[in-house]
Amino acid sequence: MMRRLAAGLAAAALGATMVATAASPALADDPGLDPDVAGGRTSLQLDASPEPAWRGKRITLSGKLTVQCDADYISGLVSVHHADTCKKQERWHRLAWKRIVILFQPAGSGKWEYVDTLRTSGKGYFSTKVPARTSGTWRAVFEGAKWLSPSEGTDWLKVIGHRR
Secondary structure, eight states: HHHHHHHHHHHTTTTTTOOOTTTTTHHHOOOOTTTTOHHHOOOEEEEESSSSTTSSSSSEEEEEEEEESSEEEEEEEEEEHHHSSOOOOOSEEEOOEEEEEEEEEEOOOOOOEEEEEEEEOSSSEEEEEEEESSSSEEEEEEETTTBBBBBEEEEEEOSSSSSO
């Protein structure tokens, strides 16, 4: 399957037309649903620090986005296979340049507030600094991508100190 995909990408890059054949029915039906390639199961970790935080001081929201190594996946025009990217003892591989949405839910509220959108670094990590307003739950969301499942991470942070 991967040879067919590579040949199709090479043909597309040269401006040729790729014709789906009976040997690759998934390409003919829906290029987003290829049964020969398993979607990568992702994990998103988030840490809000310091704990507890002082009201008005900046807190750091950091984490990493990873994909499970036992699953092959395709992201955009890049195909990644566990045999090529994961070390022998590695169970999870970090994902670079993926979009992460940061949300906040104040304690006692049922609504999530949008805070920021950022991208993971080339090594799969992300970090941002925001002011601590009130205690509540921080949430990082990876909405998924072609061949990658969505995931999210949360961390509850207590904020102490008086309002000024």
